[in-house]
Amino acid sequence: MGSLLKKNEMITVEDITDSERDSWIEEIASICESYGKFLALDPMLVFEALESKRTFWYPNYYHKANFPDLEGVFKARDINDLLKKIDISQGFRCPFCKAVSKSPYKCDSGIEVERGGGIIKCNWKSYGLFNTLGRGLRIMLTDNFLNNPFVDEIFYPVSLETNNARPNQFPGKIDAQRAKTIILNGLFRNRSPKTLK
């Protein structure tokens, strides 16, 4: 089983002591309480739902890579609610080249950037090792969260930017229908928690 955690961050059964187990239980309770508050649901209901999805050992499941802090997380009921709140036709800000990408996950701005000692067309990915460099938007679709407990991270929607006069704006107009197709094919596909990959 692969994991986003570095190897030395993985914990094995032999490593854990009684007091560590107790602190994990506190950590799990804290996650369920904060997620319950965010979702306006009973924390016990959240706990039961998360447990029903858990297929591996709890310290590696209840990890920040899977259940991050919810501060700043954008809430939408479902994909339609999200599409009402975000104008996807304006595109998404790539955190690396700063230009506008039609895809919220993989930069398609066409801007040339220097990476790995060469010049390439920017292809930054929101799901790569460095995610969105802290410049993206984390999103939770609340209606189905208990069935698909996953907080997604995408490039920051241009329509939510407060300063629209940023440099390197996408020079052309985005085809809204095409952008919508890209989004619906990619956004919130029913992914398992990252460590299951």
Ligand SMILES: [Zn+2]
């Ligand atoms: Zn880019």
